[in-house]
Amino acid sequence: MSRYWSPQVHQLSPYIPGEQPRIPNLIKLNTNESPYGPSPRVMEAIQAANNETLRLYPDPQATALKAALAQYAGLSAEEVFVGNGSDEVLALAFQAFFQGRTEPLLFPEITYSFYPVYCQLYQVAYKMLPLRTDFTLPLTDYQQPNGGIIFPNPNAPTGIAVSLAEISRLLEHNQDSVVIVDEAYVDFGTESAASLIQRFPNLLVTQTFSKSWALAGLRVGFALGHPDLIEALNRVKDSFNSYPLDRLALVGAQAALEDLPYYQALNQKIIASREQLSQDLTALGFEVLPSKANFVFARHPHHSAADLADQLRQNAILVRHFKHPKIDQFLRITLGNEEQNQKLIKTLAHLVTTDR
Amino acid sequence: MSRYWSPQVHQLSPYIPGEQPRIPNLIKLNTNESPYGPSPRVMEAIQAANNETLRLYPDPQATALKAALAQYAGLSAEEVFVGNGSDEVLALAFQAFFQGRTEPLLFPEITYSFYPVYCQLYQVAYKMLPLRTDFTLPLTDYQQPNGGIIFPNPNAPTGIAVSLAEISRLLEHNQDSVVIVDEAYVDFGTESAASLIQRFPNLLVTQTFSKSWALAGLRVGFALGHPDLIEALNRVKDSFNSYPLDRLALVGAQAALEDLPYYQALNQKIIASREQLSQDLTALGFEVLPSKANFVFARHPHHSAADLADQLRQNAILVRHFKHPKIDQFLRITLGNEEQNQKLIKTLAHLVTTDR
CATH class of the missing domain: 3.90.1150.10 (Aspartate Aminotransferase, domain 1)
Known part of the structure; x- marks a missing residue:
């Protein structure tokens, strides 16, 4: 104190x-x-870096990595945001979409324990909704007044997933606030909600290179969503730190995407x-x-x-x-x-x- | 919009x-x-990394790098904070010390143009004080009610420095709010205010590896100050992003410090x-x-x-x-x-x- x-x-x-x-x-x-x-190509890309690349600032727009991610996700580069791990992406998203709302942000009572911490940091009112007794996530409960919704799919630390149909139904009933589906663990057998982005301009999907891409040491996360949502994230990020991804993280993540x-x-x-x-x-x-x-x-x-x-x-x-x-x-x-x-x-x- | x-x-x-x-x-x-x-040792340290180091999260406390910086600065590790470039360090400092103050933050009218951007992001009231007509910084003008003070030394983009004696006098007259001396360019011939930290618990000094250490591509910055100030920065950082420095940035910056x-x-x-x-x-x-x-x-x-x-x-x-x-x-x-x-x-x- x-x-x-x-x-x-x-x-x-x-x-x-x-x-x-x-x-x-x-x-x-x-x-x-x-x-x-990770893929051996990641280490190759990092070792190809030289003093020249160390002394110069990275591309603040991470253009090449965004293009690679857009191709990977079947979206355009304007629908992609990158950050220093998905934790940074989520923090910036709390600022961009949830800060200053009258209604509370909704998230599960048992979930990623960083969510209430972001709420404290950005003074976001929130309401935690219980899981069912079998620890599944009752998404229909989220159809109530809110300043935003966030949940991981699959949820952490339970590992239990909800279906794309359930997410789609939630989005149909919730079009006035941003819904973030935190897909840190999606690649181990859950369908990504990225396929719903064209239908729902209030859907943001976040993913990370730390788990399925085996690159926790590099700190790269990303978000996919309507260009308007991505623009908000860029505005907050460019008001916070121009270059959160260093040159080695940029080339490393790109190399990983080249070895599907x-x-x-x-x-x-x-x-x-x-x-x-x-x-x-x-x-x-x-x-x-x-x-x-x-x-x-x-x-x-x-x-x-x-x-x-x-x-x-x-x-x-x-x-x-x-x-x-x-x-x-x-x-x-x-x-x-x-x-x-x-x-x-x-x-x-x-x-x-x-x-x- | x-x-x-x-x-x-x-x-x-x-x-x-x-x-x-x-x-x-x-x-x-x-x-x-x-x-x-940068020093060839930086690239050596980066190339010594392997897949093992890429797949694991970095040390969230950056213990080894903080220890190396403490030794470099002649301070203890509790007086050191590290971040993703000094831009991130500054942003977190605005949240930790300037947000929610009644009196305005003071900084020069001509200075690093990120300061007013942070003020917008964190809704910090501010007042810009003019430089003298010769573009020098009149630090005595800053002895007025404030919620904090920040200036670069040397100033940017003028390149003009103020003396340690002037900074010391300001701190003697300003003990109720945090004073940040942004020393991004200090290593090119200006005396660092780090030597005043023992006397003034409200002084925070920020520096970067992007300029004098030739590591803009790695994104490493740091702050030096009283352990109470460092604790505030840690609390904000740990509520935002646990691991803003990836493993390659950590070992790279450490290697640079080993080649003075x-x-x-x-x-x-x-x-x-x-x-x-x-x-x-x-x-x-x-x-x-x-x-x-x-x-x-x-x-x-x-x-x-x-x-x-x-x-x-x-x-x-x-x-x-x-x-x-x-x-x-x-x-x-x-x-x-x-x-x-x-x-x-x-x-x-x-x-x-x-x-x-």
Whole structure:
């Protein structure tokens, strides 16, 4: 606390990201990174950079990356926005669309915990709507007065997806405020809402290179939507920071987009290992929510999730546990590679059979 | 314009950065980049990155880079903040210290044109104080009620510096609000105010790797100040984007800090060429302000700056011209390498002698 702080800084409870500890031989299943590296073309593109490219400012419009993303998404470059990770894209979107509204922003009670933090930062009124008891998202509840709607699809940390038909119905009934579908995990088996952009000028879809593209270290996210929405994002971004993407991130993300077969194979591998891990956890007595993400959300009827997380940590396996009372019996487990997943199952088998 | 935009988005007039055109053989003297590359160690550090480092999130606290900066600045890591270029650092500082104040923020009428843009974005009231007729900054004028003070030292686009004694006197008379000294160009011959941080808990000093470290392409900036100020910046940053610096930017900036001799030699070279260019311009009849930056600000008594800028552009030389009436007779010319500076002088010599 300090008298030099702006009034609202005192009120902030910042988002706490998963740990990035430096423990040797750690099996790190806590922050939903890809267990595999990105396309080799990414490293090639980065290594092709030279001193000349380091000393010059990046393209503030990220023209080449936007063009590549437009082609990837089947949209025009005017329908694409890029930012420093989808967290930055979301923050700018809260400013561009939700700040200063009379009606509250609506989002799920159990969801990405950065949303209420953005609301504090930009003083956006919000209302959290409960999930169903099976943790599915009842989108019909969102047909009520609002200053905007945001939800991840699939949702985090449950991993459960809603259908394109449900999103389409919501948009038909909600045309006066912006609806953001946060698709950080969409590539692991959910249909993207990007196909609805032509019909709904109030739909913004956000995605990231951190998960399915295996580039969390590069910080690149993007948004797709009607050119009017993209223009608002550009106005806010250009009033904040002209060049949030450095030259290496720009060329790296572009190179990743040029190797779609690698990316598709990567996603198939993750999906297959998710089905395997879900089966294995179920065999150990866990209840596993039907995940469409690169993580599973699971609870055991006889074991405290907090205790299991601690015991896994003692075995150099890091998973994520949230203290929210409605989900504090769950572990969120990022999919590792095959060896890591087997090690996890072996360790959990030991814990849940011997430790009652 | 769109009904989906937040009310304040309509009011924004975003900052317009200097062009980054792709013209072959262009002599680019418009955005104050270094004409020389960074230390070779930077590229080595970047090339040492592998897929493993790309797939994992960066350290959200940037611990290693902060430690290196603390050592460089003779401060503790708790007195250091890092961000995506000093533009991001400044934006977060406007939120952390200036937003919601009753009294206006004070800054010079002629200065970095991003300041009023941040004020619009965060709805900060401001008051611009004129420079003296010789374009020097009268810091004593800033001893008046305010919600904060910000100025670059040296100032941009004039290049003129104020002394540490003047800054110290201002701080003695202004202890109730935060004073930001924006030292983007400090390394080209101005004393840093970082040495005053122990005495004044309301002083924040910002610097960048984009100019003297020749790393504009990497997007790294930092702030130095009392731990209470740094904590406010962290709270805002962690409510906005956990990881604004990617892994390559982190290792690149660290590598640059490990090669101080290279950086010192680079700055000496720029200073020497600035003195030479100023002489050469004076010999052509230009009035050249006494610059302490990596650019010069010059006007010719008989030639319109706008015309000269156009004619230089026709000769594939890009300089910056500002339309503000008090400085629209000036050209801001970034120092190039020796060959580029000579080409500039030769071209200008032709323009000012034949073109009256």
